[in-house]
Amino acid sequence: MERDKSHMEAVERWAEFVRTAPRNEWKKVMDVFIDAVYEKSDEFYKRLEQTEKGREILKRLNEDRLKIRV
Amino acid sequence: MDNRFIRGVGDRNILDRFALDFCAVAEKHVKYIIVSGFVAISHGRRRTTEDIDMIIEKISLDKFKDFHEELLVNGFHCMQSTKVDDIYDYLIHKDSVRYVRQGSLMPPEMEVKFVKDEIDELQMATRKKFDFTGLDLWFSSIEFNIAFKEELLKAPKDLEDARHLRIIYKEEIDENFINEIKKMIKKLRLKKNGKR
Numbered sequence: 001m002e003r004d005k006s007h008m009e010a011v012e013r014w015a016e017f018v019r020t021a022p023r024n025e026w027k028k029v030m031d032v033f034i035d036a037v038y039e040k041s042d043e044f045y046k047r048l049e050q051t052e053k054g055r056e057i058l059k060r061l062n063e064d065r066l067k068i069r070v
Numbered sequence: 071m072d073n074r075f076i077r078g079v080g081d082r083n084i085l086d087r088f089a090l091d092f093c094a095v096a097e098k099h100v101k102y103i104i105v106s107g108f109v110a111i112s113h114g115r116r117r118t119t120e121d122i123d124m125i126i127e128k129i130s131l132d133k134f135k136d137f138h139e140e141l142l143v144n145g146f147h148c149m150q151s152t153k154v155d156d157i158y159d160y161l162i163h164k165d166s167v168r169y170v171r172q173g174s175l176m177p178p179e180m181e182v183k184f185v186k187d188e189i190d191e192l193q194m195a196t197r198k199k200f201d202f203t204g205l206d207l208w209f210s211s212i213e214f215n216i217a218f219k220e221e222l223l224k225a226p227k228d229l230e231d232a233r234h235l236r237i238i239y240k241e242e243i244d245e246n247f248i249n250e251i252k253k254m255i256k257k258l259r260l261k262k263n264g265k266r
Contacts, residue, residue, distance in 0.1 A: 003134065006166045006181065010120065013149075013175060029176045036083035036178075037111055037118050043083075044114035047204055055204065060237050061114075 085111070086205060088178040089122055092169065093143050093207050099137035101127045103197045105210045106218070110231035113238055114201040117227055121168065121179040125210075127194060128184045131158050147172040148177070189254050202238070211241045217251035222259055 018026050021057030082090065089108065096102045101184050107119030129137070131154075138154045148157050149168040160167045166183040185191055196206045209215075219228035236243060239243065 006160070006168055008094075010149070010168060010179065014177075016175065026176075032084055033177050034118060036085040038116065039083040040085060040111055041114045041116045043204060044112070044202065047202055048114075057202075057238050060178075060240060064233075064237050065184075 079147055082146060085122075085178055086182070088171070090205065091144065092122075092124075092141070092146065092180050095140050095146075096124070096137070099140065100129050100216075101134065101194060101197075101208075103194055103208050103210045105193070105215065106223075107231070109209050109212075109215050110234060112200070112205060112209075113235060115231055115234050117230075120177060121181040124180055124182045125185055125193065126182060131155070134158050134161070141160055142172075145172050146170070146180075146243060149175070180226045187258050189251070189258055192251075192254070211247075212242070213247045214243055216257060217244070221247075221252040221255045231263065 045058065048058045085108075089104065093102065093104070103125050104122060105125060106123045107117075108122045111117065111119060130220045134157075135154050138157060139149070141148075146169045149170060150160055151157050157167050161182070161184045164184070164186050166181045169182065171180070185194055193210045193214050196211045196214070198211050199206065200209060200212075202208070216232045216235055219232040
């Protein structure tokens with residue numbers, strides 16, 4: 001799907017930052033951002049464990065993961 | 071605030087804190103929905119997204135000025151312009167605008183756009199909150215997210231998102247509704263863009 005112009009501007013802005021800033025600087029921003037995604041995911045699965053319905057969903061997700069590996 | 075979502079804001083990760091702070095302002099001024107990648111991530115998908123996508127109802131320039139001013143007071147900044155008339159001009163011409171925290175040019179970003187057609191209007195009318203996300207935010211329905219990802223977006227990450235959401239909401243998904251939305255997408259988004 002075609003993205004609008006503000007999306008490409010954001011991509012270019014980030015690339016420019018990576019090009020010009022010291023690695024430590026942009027890596028710090030990126031690390032916090034990526035960590036947040038993993039924290040969100042961990043928190044989601046912890047929430048699922050707390051209810052019966054959630055545990056059912058977890059079971060389905062695990063079954064699907066195993067299916068893909070086979 | 072719905073009791074199901076109460077949790078200290080201070081212990082939130084950077085993405086959730088950003089979304090909650092932004093939406094707390096939005097809620098006072100405009101009807102909104104969060105769509106796409108952030109919906110999947112909020113349901114446990116382990117992947118990144120460059121921005122959080124928000125669709126808002128079309129509002130007048132005066133109303134938008136109030137919304138924008140309160141975003142500034144709450145520490146947000148629009149990347150496109152500091153002039154509210156210019157920002158509104160982007161929105162009215164179906165472009166999106168991006169807000170970040172003041173003093174930052176980097177993610178997370180909120181990509182904001184106006185509803186653009188009857189698909190978005192229906193998306194807005196059928197918005198939902200999802201307990202499992204732990205977030206007191208308005209999202210587009212699971213059916214809409216699946217339909218967009220399977221019919222329009224179709225990148226591997228989108229198809230994986232759709233599969234993930236289908237597993238989570240297996241017992242609740244309205245398949246007829248998904249098919250209706252897909253028909254609308256074909257008619258209003260794909261034909262218009264000459265994709266079919």
